[in-house]
Amino acid sequence: MKPSNAGIYSRFLKRPMDFLLSLMAIIVASPTLLVVALLVRVKLGSPVLFKQQRPGLNEKIFMMYKFRTMTDARDENGNLLSDSVRLTKFGKFLRSTSVDELPELFNILRGDMSIVGPRPQLVRDMVFMTPEQRERHSVLPGLTGWAQVNGRNYITWEEKLHLDLQYVSNITFVGDWKIIFMTVAKVFKRDGISAVGMDTAEDFGIYLLRERKISKAQFSAAMEHSKRLMNC
Template sequence: MEASKGGIYRRFFKRPMDFVLSLMSILVLSPVFLIVAVLVRTKLGSPVLFKQERPGLNEKIFSMYKFRSMTDERDTEGNLLADHIRLTKFGKFLRSTSLDELPGLLNILKGNMSIIGPRPLLVQYLPLYNEHQKHRHDVRPGLSGLAQVSGRNAISWEDKFKLDVKYVEQVSFLGDWKIIFLTLKKVFVREGISSDTAVTMEAFRGNERAEDNE
C-alpha cells in the first residue's frame, strides 16, 4: 500500500537518492570514465558510447548508454558478424567488470533509470510479455537489480522476470541497499556474466504458454 514505508520510500526518497548517488559516483569515477573511454576508442574504435533505445518506467522509451564492448566487424555483404566474433578480450573484460555499465549513471542522473530496478531490456520484447511480466515496467529500470544479484545472465528468462516483479512488489530502502552491496560483491567475483549457451543471454522468444505467475 502507498501508506507503507516501502510506498513512501518509492514515492518520495528513491529518486532523490538515485540522483545524489549517481552524481557523486560520476564525480568520483570521472578518471575511470576517461581511462575507459580512451581504451575503448583505441581498441574498439568509435563511437565510444553504445546507445540503444530501451523501455523504461511505464514502457516509455529512452536511450540507454553503455561503453562500447564489441567491434564493428562485418561480412562481405555488410552484415555485422556474430556477437562472439565481435566481442574481443577487452570487451569481455569490460563486461565481466561491469565497466561497460558506467555510462548508465548518466541515465540515472537524467531520471531514465534508477540505481536498483529491473534491467531495461530490448524494445522488441514488449509485445512478448504476459500480464504478470509487464509489471516489471511499473518502476524505473535499474543499473542493477534483484535478478542480477540472483544469477544475472545465468538464470532463465522465466526466473528473471519473476524476480523482477518480486522486486517491484517489495521495493524498500533496505532492500535497495542490500542489492547494492550484493552487486558490488558480484562485480568483484564476476559471477553470472554469461548463460551456458550464449555470450551474454539468449534472446527472449516470448512465453510458450499463457500462465498466471505467483
C-alpha cells in the same frame, strides 16, 4: 500499467537518493570513465558509447548508454558478424567487470533509470512478455536489481522476470541497499555475466522460440511490433 506497491521511500526518497549517489559516483569515477573511453576509442573504434532504445517507466522508450564492447566487423555482404566474433577480449573484460555499464550513471542522473530496479531489457524482449510480466515497467529500470544478484543471466527468463515482479511488489530502503552491497560482491566475483555456453545474453524471443513456447509466426509478428514501437 498499474502502480507498484509504493511506500514513502519509493515515492519520495528513492529518486533523490538516486540523483545524489549517481552524481557522486560520476565525480569519483570520472578518471576511470575517461581512461576507459580512450581505451575503447583505440581498441574498438568510434563511437565510444553504445546507445540503444530500452523501455523505461510505464514502457516509455528512452536511450540507454553503455561503453561499446564489440567491433563493427562485417562479412563480404556488409552484414554484421556474430556477437562471438565481434566481442573482443577487451570487450569481454569490460562486460565481466561491469565497467561497460558505467555510462548508465548518466541515465540515472537524468531520471531515465534508478540505481536499483528491474534491468532495462530490449524493446524486442518486452513485446514477448505477458501483461503480468510487463508490470516490471511500473517502476524505473535499474543499474542493478533483484534478478541480477540472484543469478543474472544464469537463470531462465521466467525466473528473472518473476524476481523483477518480487522487487516491484516490495521496494524498501533496506532492500535496495542489500541489493547494492550484493551487487558489489557479484561484480568482484564476476558471476552470471552471460548465459551458459553463450558469449552474450539470449533475447527473450529467441529463448521462447528455442524452447518452442511460441511459433515462428508469433515470433515474426512480435518482432515487427517491436520495430514499430522503436520507430514511434
